[in-house]
Amino acid sequence: MFDKLERITQAVTLADNRQQALELIVDKVCNELQVEVCSIFLADHERDQFILKATQGLNLRCVDQLRIDFNEGLVGLVGQRGGPVHLESADSHPAFHYVEDVQEDDFSAYLGVPIIYQRRILGVLSIQQRDARQFELDEETFLITLATQISSVLSNTETDLLIDESEQHRPVRCIHGIPASNGVAIGVAKIMFPSLDITRVPKRSVEDIDAEIRKLRKAVRRTHIQLEKMSNRMKGLVSEQERSLFDAYQQILGSEGLEKEIEEKIKSGNWAPFALKMVINEHLKAFRSMEDPYLKERANDIEDLANRVLGNLLRRESRKFEPQEGTILVAESVTASMIAELPLDKVSAVISMTGSSTSHAAILAKALGLPAIMGLEPCQIGRLDGKNIIVDGYNGQIFVSPDLALINQYEKLVNDELKFFKELEKDHSLPNTCQDGTSIALLVNSSHPIDFEKAQKSGADGIGLYRTEIPFMREQQFPSEESQVQIYKNILKGFDGMPVTIRTLDIGGDKQLPYFKINEDNPFLGWRGVRITLDHPEIFLVQLRAIFKASIGTKNLKIVIPMIATIDELDECYRLIHKAFDEIEIEAQDKGRKLYPPKIGIILEVPSTIFQLKQIIERVDFISIGTNDLIQYLLAVDRNNLKLRNLYSHYQPAVLQVLKLVVEQCRSSKVELQVCGEMASDPLAAIILIGFGYRGLSMSAGNLSRVKRAISRFSIAEMEALAKQVITYETETKVKSVLLKAMEEKGLGGLVRAGN
Ligand code: PEP
Ligand code: MG
Numbered sequence: 170m171f172d173k174l175e176r177i178t179q180a181v182t183l184a185d186n187r188q189q190a191l192e193l194i195v196d197k198v199c200n201e202l203q204v205e206v207c208s209i210f211l212a213d214h215e216r217d218q219f220i221l222k223a224t225q226g227l228n229l230r231c232v233d234q235l236r237i238d239f240n241e242g243l244v245g246l247v248g249q250r251g252g253p254v255h256l257e258s259a260d261s262h263p264a265f266h267y268v269e270d271v272q273e274d275d276f277s278a279y280l281g282v283p284i285i286y287q288r289r290i291l292g293v294l295s296i297q298q299r300d301a302r303q304f305e306l307d308e309e310t311f312l313i314t315l316a317t318q319i320s321s322v323l324s325n326t327e328t329d330l331l332i333d334e335s336e337q338h339r340p341v342r343c344i345h346g347i348p349a350s351n352g353v354a355i356g357v358a359k360i361m362f363p364s365l366d367i368t369r370v371p372k373r374s375v376e377d378i379d380a381e382i383r384k385l386r387k388a389v390r391r392t393h394i395q396l397e398k399m400s401n402r403m404k405g406l407v408s409e410q411e412r413s414l415f416d417a418y419q420q421i422l423g424s425e426g427l428e429k430e431i432e433e434k435i436k437s438g439n440w441a442p443f444a445l446k447m448v449i450n451e452h453l454k455a456f457r458s459m460e461d462p463y464l465k466e467r468a469n470d471i472e473d474l475a476n477r478v479l480g481n482l483l484r485r486e487s488r489k490f491e492p493q494e495g496t497i498l499v500a501e502s503v504t505a506s507m508i509a510e511l512p513l514d515k516v517s518a519v520i521s522m523t524g525s526s527t528s529h530a531a532i533l534a535k536a537l538g539l540p541a542i543m544g545l546e547p548c549q550i551g552r553l554d555g556k557n558i559i560v561d562g563y564n565g566q567i568f569v570s571p572d573l574a575l576i577n578q579y580e581k582l583v584n585d586e587l588k589f590f591k592e593l594e595k596d597h598s599l600p601n602t603c604q605d606g607t608s609i610a611l612l613v614n615s616s617h618p619i620d621f622e623k624a625q626k627s628g629a630d631g632i633g634l635y636r637t638e639i640p641f642m643r644e645q646q647f648p649s650e651e652s653q654v655q656i657y658k659n660i661l662k663g664f665d666g667m668p669v670t671i672r673t674l675d676i677g678g679d680k681q682l683p684y685f686k687i688n689e690d691n692p693f694l695g696w697r698g699v700r701i702t703l704d705h706p707e708i709f710l711v712q713l714r715a716i717f718k719a720s721i722g723t724k725n726l727k728i729v730i731p732m733i734a735t736i737d738e739l740d741e742c743y744r745l746i747h748k749a750f751d752e753i754e755i756e757a758q759d760k761g762r763k764l765y766p767p768k769i770g771i772i773l774e775v776p777s778t779i780f781q782l783k784q785i786i787e788r789v790d791f792i793s794i795g796t797n798d799l800i801q802y803l804l805a806v807d808r809n810n811l812k813l814r815n816l817y818s819h820y821q822p823a824v825l826q827v828l829k830l831v832v833e834q835c836r837s838s839k840v841e842l843q844v845c846g847e848m849a850s851d852p853l854a855a856i857i858l859i860g861f862g863y864r865g866l867s868m869s870a871g872n873l874s875r876v877k878r879a880i881s882r883f884s885i886a887e888m889e890a891l892a893k894q895v896i897t898y899e900t901e902t903k904v905k906s907v908l909l910k911a912m913e914e915k916g917l918g919g920l921v922r923a924g925n
C-alpha cells in the first residue's frame with residue numbers, strides 16, 4: 170500500500186494547478202485500487218455545500234455542477250461525521266440521496282473519507298464499486314492516509330486560488346495569518362526570494378525522463394545567455410581579469426561532460442535539480458580536497474554556478490529586493506536580520522509565511538512600528554508579487570487586489586489610526602500612572618537605535634530589555650570588545666538616570682548568527698542563551714567586559730541573563746560576571762574613574778525556575794518574566810509553529826496561573842519584578858498583569874503609548890477586580906472576550922483593533 174500511496178502523491182506534485190491535481194488523484198486511485206469510481210467533492214463554506222470537483226467513473230458533465238448541501242446525502246454524512254462512511258449497499262442507506270444525472274445507480278459499495286486540514290473540512294474523497302462488496306480494511310486506511318496527505322496540497326491551492334480570484338474582485342475574502350505587529354498598511358507586495366541553495370534540494374524521482382532532460386538543457390542554455398550578458402555589462406567596470414570569471418563559468422558549464430553526467434543521473438529516475446546536486450557534489454568534493462588554495466577557492470564558483478542553473482531549472486532567479494515607497498515585504502521566512510537591513514522609509518509592512526507574534530522578526534517589526542503578519546496560510550507567495558494588498562496587522566488578515574470600497578474603508582482606518590496616535594501623543598509628557606495615581610514603570614524592549622528615539626519620545630521609564638544579539642546579527646563575525654563598548658555606551662548614556670537592562674547574548678532558537686551556525690533538531694530545546702555563553706566563556710567575558718567598560722561612571726546598568734534553567738548556571742554566571750567586573754574595576758580605578766556594581770537578574774522563562782524561586786530570590790536583584798519563551802515551554806508549543814498558533818496565547822488560564830503564582834511568591838522579598846515578554850505590549854494583558862501585582866512592564870516601543878493610555882483609564886482596584894475574575898475562567902477565549910469587553914466599555918477599543 171505504501172508504494173501505491175507514494176506513486177499517487179508523487180504524481181500530484183507534478184500537477185500545475187489544483188484541478189489537475191484532483192483529476193490526477195481520482196485517476197490514480199482507480200488504477201491503484203482497481204475500483205470503478207473515485208470522486209472528490211470540495212467544500213464551499215460560504216454556501217455550506219459540497220461541489221463535485223473531479224471524478225473517474227461518474228458522469229463527467231456533473232463536475233462543477235453537482236452541489237450537495239452539507240447535511241445531505243452520503244457525502245454530507247461523511248462531512249458531518251468527520252470520519253469514514255463505509256457501506257456495502259449505499260442505496261439502501263437512509264442518507265442516500267439519488268441524483269439522476271450522476272449515473273451512480275449501479276455502484277452500491279461506497280467508501281467515503283473526509284479531507285480535513287487543521288480541523289476544517291475541505292472535502293470528501295470517495296470510492297465506489299459496482300459489486301456489492303465490503304471494501305477491505307486496508308483500502309479504508311489507505312484512503313484515510315491519502316486524504317491527510319492531499320489535505321495540505323488542497324489547503325495551499327485554496328489560498329492560491331483566492332489570490333488569483335481576488336483579481337476579479339470576487340466577494341471580499343482574506344488570507345489569514347498570525348497578527349504579529351499592530352497597524353494597517355496599503356501597498357504593493359514585493360517578494361524577497363531567499364537565495365537558492367543547491368545543498369537543500371530534496372531527492373525526488375520523475376517518470377517522464379525526456380521532459381526532465383529537456384528542462385535541464387533549457388536551463389543550461391538560459392544560464393549561458395545570462396553569463397554572457399553579465400560579462401558584457403561588466404565591460405569597462407571591472408578589470409579583464411575579474412571579467413574572466415564569467416568565461417570560467419562558461420567553460421565549466423559548456424563542458425560536454427558536466428551536462429552528460431547530469432543527464433545520466435536523470436536517466437536513473439532523478440528529477441533534474443537533484444541530478445544537478447549529485448553531480449555538483451562530486452565536483453565540489455574534488456575541488457575542496459585540493460591543496461592549491463586557488464583551485465580550492467574554485468569550489469565556491471562551482472556552487473554559485475550550480476545555484477544559477479538551479480534557479481533556471483526552477484524558473485526562479487534570485488532577484489534583488491529593491492523596494493519603492495509603500496512596498497510591503499513578503500518572504501517565505503522573514504528574519505530579524507532581514508528587517509534590520511530594510512530601508513524603513515520605503516517598506517510599510519511585512520508578511521512572512523513562517524514565524525509567529527513572538528518570533529524575533531515580529532518583535533523587531535513591533536519595535537519599528539511596522540505592521541506585520543507572520544505564519545500566513547500556506548500558499549505560493551510568488552503569486553502575491555506585484556499585487557496591491559491591504560495588511561491588517563491587528564487581525565492578521567491580508568486582502569489581495571482589494572476593490573475600491575475596501576481600499577476606502579481601510580484608508581479611513583489608516584487615517585483614524587493616525588489621528589488616534591496623534592491624540593495618544595498628548596499623553597507622552599504625562600507620568601506613567603493608573604487612574605488612581607499609582608505609578609507603573611513602563612519600559613521599552615529594544616534592539617535597534619530607532620527604539621531609543623521612540624522610547625524617549627513616548628515617555629518610557631527606561632529600557633527594560635536590551636537584546637544584544639540583534640547588533641551581533643548585523644556583523645560578519647563576533648564584534649570586538651571595543652565595538653560592543655560603543656553600542657552599550659550609546660544606550661546607557663541615552664537613558665542616563667533611568668534603568669537600562671542589558672541582556673547577555675541570547676542566540677540559538679530562532680536567532681542565528683550568520684557566522685556561528687547551530688544545526689539542531691530541536692533548536693528551542695537546545696543550545697541557546699546562557700547555555701552557549703557558559704560553554705564559550707571567551708565570548709561571554711568579552712561581552713561582560715564591554716558592558717562594564719561602557720558603564721564606567723554610570724549608575725543605571727542592570728544585567729539580565731536569559732534561559733537560566735538551574736541554580737548551577739546562575740552561580741557560574743555570577744562567577745564570570747564578578748571576574749569581568751573585577752578586571753574592569755581595576756582598569757577604571759587606574760584611570761581614576763568609578764565602576765558602580767550593577768543590579769543582576771534573570772529572565773524567568775524556563776519553567777524549572779518557578780520551582781526554585783526561593784533559591785533564585787536569594788541570589789538576584791530582579792526577575793524579568795520572559796513570557797514569550799515561558800508560554801512555549803509551559804504549554805509545549807513552539808512559538809513559531811503555524812499549526813499551533815491558536816494554542817500559543819498569553820490568555821491561556823495556565824499561563825495566568827503561573828504569572829499570579831510568581832508575583833505572590835516574590836511579594837515578601839526585595840526582588841524587583843517585571844514582565845518583558847510580548848504579553849506586556851498588549852494593553853489587555855497589561856491590565857491583568859497590573860491586577861496581579863506587577864508594577865514594571867517592558868514592551869515594544871511601538872506599543873508604549875497604547876499601554877500607557879489603557880492603564881491611565883483603569884484604577885488599581887478595577888484591574889485587581891478584573892484579574893480576580895479572569896483567573897477563575899477555564900478557557901482562553903472567555904478570558905480574552907471579557908477583557909475586550911472591559912476595554913470597549915472604557916472607550917479604548919481602538920487600542921486593540923484598527924480604527925479609533
Ligand atoms: C521572552 O522569552 O519573553 C523574551 C523576552 O526573550 P526573547 O523573546 O528574546 O526570547
Ligand atoms: Mg526568551
